[in-house]
Amino acid sequence: MADNEKEKTAEAFQDDISYVTGYKPLILVAEDTDSNFLLISTILKKAYKLVRAVNGIEAVDLAGQYRPDLILMDIRMPHMDGMEATRILRNKGIEIPIIAVTAFAFDQDRNRILEAGCNDYIAKPISSVILKDKIQYWLNKESVS
Template structure:
């Protein structure tokens, strides 16, 4: 998660970190984030179960799944859990930042033309 934290520090977002699925659910309950980047292979409650619970609390909250071990059938399991997008590690900032920006626009205001982050798509 340190790479993501460093990457996102360059944007206008605040970062909360969870080390387990249980903690991710609790952070979502108490802090009401605008977007979640969920590692699907977390200790304790895995990221997919955490996503299901988080989506029950707020079905519109964007969740991007990430995993180091992309396997056959992962995309289907991730989509069924409620994730809005999926990235395999290593995360490429040129893919991640535009996806975050697009999901935030949808979540906050479908008609907004102002980006929530400065994202260079080139």
């Protein structure tokens, strides 16, 4: 086997948790912009099952319906933004990890995101390494607590 093939196999193995466990965690991706969803889906679809919401109202609905393991929550969405959706979910007692996806860069905005009930946030433009790391971190934390 050529070296680059070995690397590819190792990477695919690491990427795909279901390879080992037979189980793919379900992630609810709340994202109104198609191109952003496509990017996120390309990064995550090997290792996770994904369901998409296109606004905050749908995010609240689908979280109740699908009981995902984690939510990726875009902050700027039409009808209901990600912060409001997160507040509603927390008020309903939903405790799963919620990671905000945001273009906001200021401390003040980060604090508002965390105060709304998000566990963490990822800045746009999305880095695939950071996205995967944060998701793994919060899913692992959830499974040991």
